[in-house]
Amino acid sequence: MLEKSEMVRSYEILDYKEGSDFYFLKIRAELIDGSVLHIREFVSNEEYNYSFQWQRDSELIIRWDNAPHHKDLPTFPHHKHVGSEKNVLPSSEITLEEVLGVISSYIQNP
Structure with missing residues (x-):
């Protein structure tokens, strides 16, 4: 998905583990506007944990987790941090594809 996204300039897989019933993925993606998206997902038959942190120059823009x-x-446990760790807002469960859509809207319509 990242290689097909027009928002992603480049990405690096920092960690990947896979078992018979799970996978763990950690990626750093550089976006076309110079911002960075840190992606972390753990998926198993019983569990789905995620964190998508979008930032610029080490400053948080939005983190969904x-x-x-x-x-x-x-919306517990789903939420997002907007602009700072302390500004926590409700958020529905979100996928990487949806996160890229939100970021695309922000970048194209600042």
Whole structure:
């Protein structure tokens, strides 16, 4: 998917592990505007954990994840951090394809 995205300039697979019933993936993708997307996914038959962190110059733009904290949110465990770690908002479960779509909208319509 990354190689077909017009938003991605280049990417590096930092870690990949696969078993009979799981995979773990960690990627750093450089985007066409110079920002970076850090991708982390763990997928198994019982579990799906994700973190998609979009940043520029080490400054957080948005991070979507489902770490099991922020139990007060209606979308728990799914949430996003916008602009800072402390600004936590509800978010639906999201895929990499959807994240790239959101980023594309931001880049094309700042």
